[in-house]
Amino acid sequence: MTDTAVSTQDPAPIVAMTGISITFPGVKALDGVDFRLFPGEVHALMGENGAGKSTLIKALTGVYTVDSGSIVVDGEERTFAGPAQAQAAGISTVYQEVNLCDNLSVAENIMLGHEVRRAGVVDWRRTRSAAREHLRTMNLDIDPKSSLSSHSLAVQQLVAISRAMVVDARVLILDEPTSSLDADEVARLFDVVRALRDRGVAILFVSHFLDQVYAISDRMTVLRNGALVGEYRTADLDRVELVQKMIGRALAVLEELEEAPKRSVAERADTQPFVQAIGLGRKGTIEPFDLDVYAGEVVGLAGLLGSGRTELARLLYGADHADSGEIRVEGVHTKMRTPRNALARGIVYSSESRKTEGIVGDLTVRENIVLGLQADRGWLRRISRRKSDDVVNRYIEALGIRPANPEAIAGNLSGGNQQKVLLARWLATAPKLLLLDEPTRGIDVGAKAEIQKLVADLAAQGMAVVFISAELDEVLRLSHRIAVLRDRRKVAEITNSDAVTTDDVVHLIASGGQS
Amino acid sequence: DSGDAETAGGDSGDGGAITVGFSQVGSESGWRAANTKSIQDALTAEAGFDLSFSDAQQKQENQIQAIRSYIAQGVQYIAFSPVVESGWDSVLEEAKDAGIPVILTDRAVDSEDTSLYVTFIGSDFVEEGKRIGDWVSENLGTEPINVVELQGTTGSAPAIDRKTGFEDAIAGNDNISVIASETGNFTRAEGKTVMEGFLQAYPDIDVVYAHNDDMGLGAIEAIKAAGKVPGKDIKVVTIDGVKDGMTALAAGEINYIVECNPLLGPDLAEIIKTLESGGTVEPRIVTQDEAFDQAGAQAVLADREY
């Protein structure tokens, strides 16, 4: 059942893991997985959400202790007690969720533990200039003294990657480094990765973007449900096969989505928009803009990272206070002071940063899913067990949340599955307007297709949707109308049709709507 | 050695009122409140004083800080009730250097250099314990009795001294055995809790000796709850003589109280006046503490001030 794709003339692997098993309470996250990594290759680790990719990486770097199996690094059997030891052995890792300290400056985050010292005392000037150098390799021109939290997720991700470059690593592990990056940044990252590969560094790369995987990797290992499916040369495995290996069945949904663009012709039943923003703005975050969203319509927000899409959505949701303009819901002027006001009007917002603004980590999947519903009802009227069973099981099944156990602690779920739980929370409230900020980030191919299909279906059933995604393709495919943002300003709005291409939108962004 | 106090009279220029800084221990008990009130009532403007009062909240560091402040403010006299016995030499030396006479109230300090303060007025805790012990020995110790002791705050001077005094007094009487001794922190609530425990653990208690009235009053509640009669089935002896204690004594629930007089204000005022007019005072003035049995309490209860 397990395929092997390495011929005998390959050099000795720098990392060889054999028979790795890890069990969490209730989940067998890894089951006898073998994995090899060779110097001078980019190796993609593939699998659905929850397949065990991140767990395998954490097993290698000593975050988790393995139940059984052996890890050989550079011909020597090793058990790392933690990332520090792995780093010392030349394994540098960027973990999936950005793991930096946002109370510290960019420079410190990059150089922590590797500060330039003179006589035991940190020389900040030299440390900062070293940090600036590392940022420059990522083409990042930010002030190393600025605080990390003042930067968007994308920048933070790039900072995390810069940090990994600080040590002269022989193995570089990147767990979904590109999920919040735009094409340009991805291209730059890949330049760096290629250069490292040519220097003989072994690179382990995880991504749900098949294009990227095919563009950069030499070899791939596929996991499914914690078990090894096989190891292949990228050149030998085409996409359809790869996806089939990942999900273990044919890709019906994908094909379906492929065939029929879900965007139906915008025939507005209502003459009145569901939500109307007039001159809505907030100093320092987004300039005043007008935006109408009709029932049954998907409005896509396009723009580069940091263009203000998140801010726009947050204003509509009342998560931030607008300091100018007004919002009308179904024609009625409405105060959006808190998210509760929005919720009461059937407006919900799924945040882009699920770790800090979405998931309530220590609660169970069940509690997380019904949280929105419960908050809307107030504390007195608890949702009955039967009703919550209903809702929870429905969405666990509909979105394919794994493990399909409502009592699992949400914080322990894999990244992609957490995103699904969040989505379930909002869908369960049967909203009229769904503000989706990067709902497909970090989600595997199958699930992504399903979410897209879901959005299209919901709109078809009359729900209004605002859809934010870094992937223009996705925005184009789903949206009826696209609002283009640039530098925290809405610069254009176009009605979507088959004739509109990504290039058109990119052009609009570039020209700032002046063309 | 208290004669050098006159030197301080020099800077009393402002309208004749004598400036006095008083640093109180805190406000931890009713006794202390009565003490504070007595001092504030005695050292009034009408009486010719300008009193600066501060509460150290049971912290020696606050008290030292307050005394230093008084020195900085340039008061004419400093009086204080030390939180602890030890550790006053430095700050008292500063006061001496500044020529400010210091009067100790209520509690003594253990400085070897007695020239650091003019006088001490207050009670003798050991003596108080001893008087209780003598009374128990004479009146109850004629047959074998079991005594339980409710100590004050562990490590505090009154607790240590009252325990010692009591032990000294009963040492010769073989009839008396102290079967248990536990701290009740000088509070009613803890006095009651500890007594409840004693009643569970020791079925044959004859006498309760509480280091202050409050713990004694707590113990009485516990005795009643256990279905016994305080003052009869179990005798209660305490120290302090605050109003509640005297009332209970008069009501027959307590058997004997040795007073620890908190009304030091008038004495303090008089001492300062004497010093101010160039007179001398005794280096140690032990207040006249009375002791009351049930009949005595009934007699004085009506006109007790505190």
Place this chain on the structure above:
Amino acid sequence: MATDQLTPSKAPTDARPSFGSRVRRFRIDERYVPVLGTVVVLIAMLAIGGSRYENFLTGRVIANVLINNSFLVVIAVGMTFVILTGGIDLSVGAVVALSGCVAAWMFTHGYGAAVAIPAVILVGTVIGLVVGVMVHVFEIQPFIATLAAMFLARGLCYIVAPESIPITDPTIVALARTRWGTDDGLVITPSGVIALAVVAIAFVTLHYTRFGRTVYAIGGSEQSAKLMGLPVARTKVLVYVISGTCAGLGGLLFAIFSRSGYALTGVGMELDAIAAVVIGGTLLTGGSGFVLGSVLGVLVLGLIQTIITFEGTLSSWWTKIFIGALLLIFVVLQRLLAIRRR
């Protein structure tokens, strides 16, 4: 297939803003705002005190605030380390008492200052180590581990010195008596110098060593610090050792200050230290704050105490209410300043 994975590849690079232009600019570094708030309110308090009471704004009064609180400064410095990692240390008050008792005991048993002084400080170190091990190795919550250590230290006090013991050792007496400076102006004592030295060392440690930066990183996110490969274990144990040592040293300074060892000293001192640290702008959640802020916090508490003494007419209960009110005004003002600046 899988075109849904495509991302636009033709993004014209000249059109996109550089990341640098997107950094939010603040007039004052956000991190300094709480400390600045403390400074502003502290100055306001001095001004009000000076206008209300004569002899208030004298060098002697100001110097006294530092001298009388030098032990608290040292303790607050240690506490800052702990709080920066997101922990808390409730044992310091009891450790101060214990080291005082040990000092008094050793002096009465004929040990010289050369032996006793290091031993006294070591007492704190050992208790800090015990706490550190409980917190790190056994993953007991800092609040509880240090609470247990507080009971333990307090219990040992009663064993070592059931009653208050005076200290007559010549070295200690000399340390207590020495003062440098003019008679009525600014004076400084050896304790004050020690406290300032501790502050300076702590400042350098926190801001110019890897250990110090790791302290901040752990406070920011322990999880991230671990994944970044920082020595989290060692650092976490060390901050409690530092805090314990500071408490030991604080106990020594207190022993010098009061020239005695007494089991009941330092009750509630841990709250004073925590309050000082928090008033100094450090967040109890960790990761943000400065040791200099903690020094300011101690000065604020000392100043509140001084104002009360100068007020002179407060009865015991008004004293308590007054302290509470000043504390309230202080934290609310500081908070409002912080919000305004945001």
Place this chain on the structure above:
Amino acid sequence: MSSVMSSAGTVARHRLFWPVVALAVLLLACVLKSNTFLNITVLEGHLYGGPIDIVRRSSVLLLVALGMTLVIATRGIDLSVGAVMAIAGAVALSQIAASDNPESLTVVLSAIGSAVLVCLMIGVFNGFLVAVVGIQPIIATLVIMTAGRGIAMLITGGQITTVTSAPYKTIATGYWLGLPVAALIAGFFFVAMALITRRTALGVLIESVGINPVASRLAGVRARTIIWTVYILCAFFACVAGFIRSSDIMAADANNAGLFIELDAILAVVIGGTSLAGGKFSLVGTLVGVLVITTLTFSVTILGIPANAVSLFKALVVILVCLLQSPVVRQKMRKRRAAPVGTAPAPVEVPA
């Protein structure tokens, strides 16, 4: 056979296993010292004996710890509970003492009413500082911790206000159906809160706010209101505890009522398995924690521990319980019992 083994293992693995063992050991020690300790007799129509004393004694701490549990679950802490207890006693008793007829039920009820009102206002004040102004809980509540006793003393004039009032006395020392009224009051509020938090959604919303306030707000939870509510509840329970404490000695002791009870309450909450980092809480755990601490205090007297060694004795018991209960030790024990499991993930538990 093996199933017996494994169920014993499950019991031993329970978070409350060691606290319960500690409780049992302490009781056992008391029985060995005083063999009548566990005897419950009927005295003047009500039950009397060691266990009854412990239950009645626990009521004050239980009430305080109950409120504290909720506050801690929202990542907060309330240091002011002791002062609130003092104020409750001071307000109620000075009002009763000032009335013409201290024995009348209406006087007592109105005194209790005004004390509750005052305490609720303190709760509102604390909640306002924490939830609206955004001051860190430990400092926000430190204000009342300091000033509150001053307020209580202001009310009593610094004296210990003593009254005789049969209705008020009933609160702490009365018996109903043979059981102590104090314990019944505490038990009532305990059961009520347990039901309210678990039968309604309040519990889960409190936890959600404690775990991730930002996410909770975005999910539409009234985070601010909830935080505010728990501080009010905490003040209310402290107020009731203050009634019991003052009724117990029939005096309002502004200085000592509830002194340092916040530490005991926090200790009880943590021994009961609620993390100070907020989030999941367990009221049953808190109950066990309270019983352990009360029994510990009680056993000091029964066992005749010398006054100088009391602190040490308490410290050793607390350290022992905490060590045995620590995740690491429990992990080790589990390892010995069952087949090895991954060490890193924390054990998953469902709260009581």
